Amino acid sequence: MVNFIFLRSLQIIADNREVHFEPLLTFAMLLLMLLFVMLYIIISNVFFRYPHLIHKRKSPHCIPVHISHRGGSGESIENTMEAFRKYAGALIIVTCSAVSGGTDMLELDCHITKDGEVVILHDSDLDRSTGVNANISNLHYDELPLYLAELEVQFDPGNYYEAVSGTDRRIPRLEELFTAFPSTPMNIDIKVDDDRLIARVAELVHRFKREKYTVWGSFSTTVSAKCKQANPDIPRFFPLTPVLWLFAGYVFGFLPFMSLSYDYLELPLISTFALQMRRQLYQHLKARGIPVIFWVCNTFEDYKKVFDIGAQGVMTDYPTRLRAFLQGRRSNAISYDCAQLTNSTVQKPIGQKRNRRRSGRCFIKNSLASHLAGDYTFLKPPNVASH
Numbered sequence: 001m002v003n004f005i006f007l008r009s010l011q012i013i014a015d016n017r018e019v020h021f022e023p024l025l026t027f028a029m030l031l032l033m034l035l036f037v038m039l040y041i042i043i044s045n046v047f048f049r050y051p052h053l054i055h056k057r058k059s060p061h062c063i064p065v066h067i068s069h070r071g072g073s074g075e076s077i078e079n080t081m082e083a084f085r086k087y088a089g090a091l092i093i094v095t096c097s098a099v100s101g102g103t104d105m106l107e108l109d110c111h112i113t114k115d116g117e118v119v120i121l122h123d124s125d126l127d128r129s130t131g132v133n134a135n136i137s138n139l140h141y142d143e144l145p146l147y148l149a150e151l152e153v154q155f156d157p158g159n160y161y162e163a164v165s166g167t168d169r170r171i172p173r174l175e176e177l178f179t180a181f182p183s184t185p186m187n188i189d190i191k192v193d194d195d196r197l198i199a200r201v202a203e204l205v206h207r208f209k210r211e212k213y214t215v216w217g218s219f220s221t222t223v224s225a226k227c228k229q230a231n232p233d234i235p236r237f238f239p240l241t242p243v244l245w246l247f248a249g250y251v252f253g254f255l256p257f258m259s260l261s262y263d264y265l266e267l268p269l270i271s272t273f274a275l276q277m278r279r280q281l282y283q284h285l286k287a288r289g290i291p292v293i294f295w296v297c298n299t300f301e302d303y304k305k306v307f308d309i310g311a312q313g314v315m316t317d318y319p320t321r322l323r324a325f326l327q328g329r330r331s332n333a334i335s336y337d338c339a340q341l342t343n344s345t346v347q348k349p350i351g352q353k354r355n356r357r358r359s360g361r362c363f364i365k366n367s368l369a370s371h372l373a374g375d376y377t378f379l380k381p382p383n384v385a386s387h
Helices: 001-016 020-047 081-088 173-182 195-207 221-230 240-252 270-276 281-286 302-306 319-343 351-373
Strands: 068-070 103-114 118-120 149-151 160-162 186-190 212-219 265-268 292-296 313-316
Touching: 020 281, 020 302, 068 081, 068 292, 068 319, 081 173, 103 173, 103 195, 118 195, 118 319, 149 313, 173 195, 195 212, 195 221, 212 221, 221 240, 240 265, 240 281, 292 319, 302 313, 302 319, 313 319
Parallel strands: 068 103, 068 313, 103 186, 186 212, 265 292, 292 313
Antiparallel strands: 103 118, 149 160
């Protein structure tokens, strides 16, 4: 209203004095537009840095760091009970951290058979994984072939995993996995737009009371919407189209004003340059309670790349390799932190007392690391004799 009065006043003055003020009006309009853009940028940046001012932070039940892709297809036959047992069998949930060689989450893919059984399989066509030229939706569960004894690791071309004799190579049912590991976090990819499949998975999650331990969804926005309708209590990962809108919002500054109805952002591994450009985006999403997970990372270089730019979790075909990387990273961080704490007390006037306090803090840090690694010897404090 004020802008209109101002511009109208200038127009009246121009008419009364019979002077052409078009350049002045143009300048005034440009100035107002510039002020609006500057105000928009300032407000957008404030809300980008402090999203809690306009959005309620999500509270994910689980923030997985170590995720076994298809159960770990580089170390087992993918999506088999043999693969899932190898890592989930030793799992103990402690704020979604794994100990004793476990994993924080299992990633798997689901289809449905002709007789309505939800099975764990990546491709709808059985040819690649079993050597049988058939579609899984056309077969009853009892007719399903075994997985091949040797399978190529899809995200590590040229490398194969060969099963030893006696390995369980059955295509498992989702119900079987839920029964074996009722509280192990799982990421379920609904591979096809099938209402029976979505309804059946939702029913299984509800029956096993796994809403807190399950993330599901699809690259398809349509399928993801059906998932929400089937069971709105199960967290979902972003489909493809919302991911594109997310990046557009980040680039053009309207992301802070977007309401995000999805719970986990799962992205494919891309170039370092592109990743570095989005470090602030991942920090913003973390502040809004949305974990960022990358797939599929299979080398130490990949692991370091994504964690350095702000990823909170990684899917890998090589769970043992990722666990070794995380243990090494944790040990290096603790060693550095303890060294810093020790050095900071050298020249303190009350050095002895300070050192004792710092040592306690260092002990706590090492205790946490040992707990996550499955080493419970930390329960005995340093310099305390056992009875």
